[in-house]
Amino acid sequence: MKKIKxxxxxxxxxxxxxxxxxxxxxxxxxxxxxxxxxxxLKYICAPCSSxxxxxxxxxxxxxxxxxxxxxxxxxxxLEQNEAVVLFFEDVFYDCKxxxxx
Numbered sequence: 001m002k003k004i005k006x007x008x009x010x011x012x013x014x015x016x017x018x019x020x021x022x023x024x025x026x027x028x029x030x031x032x033x034x035x036x037x038x039x040x041l042k043y044i045c046a047p048c049s050s051x052x053x054x055x056x057x058x059x060x061x062x063x064x065x066x067x068x069x070x071x072x073x074x075x076x077x078l079e080q081n082e083a084v085v086l087f088f089e090d091v092f093y094d095c096k097x098x099x100x101x
Contacts, residue, residue: 017041018091020048020062044091047084049076064088066095075099 019032036043049059057063058076061084065072073088075081081099088097 015040015042017043018046018062019043020060021045047080047087049078049080061088069095070098071095072098072100075101 017036019029033043046062048061057074059078061074063074071088071092073085075084085097085099088095
C-alpha cells in the first residue's frame with residue numbers, strides 16, 4: 001500500500017484522492033480516472049461493499065470524518081471491517097483510526 005502524507009485541510013491527500021472501489025463498473029472507473037489524470041491527481045481505491053441500489057450507505061467506508069489527527073471510519077456488520085480499518089491505518093499512518101458503528 002502506498003503511504004502518503006496527508007493534508008489535513010482537505011479531502012485531497014497531497015496529490016492523491018480516495019475513490020470507492022468499483023467492481024463490475026470499470027466503465028465508470030475509467031471515466032473517473034481520466035478526469036483525475038486531466039487534473040494531475042492520482043487515486044487510491046478504498047474498499048467498498050455497497051450495493052448499486054443507492055438505497056443504503058452500508059459499505060461506503062469512504063464516508064469517514066477527519067478531525068485533526070483522528071479519523072472516524074464507519075464500520076458495518078460486514079466481514080471486511082477489520083481489513084478496512086487496516087487499509088485506513090496503512091494509508092493514513094499518522095492518524096488515529098477510530099471505527100464507528
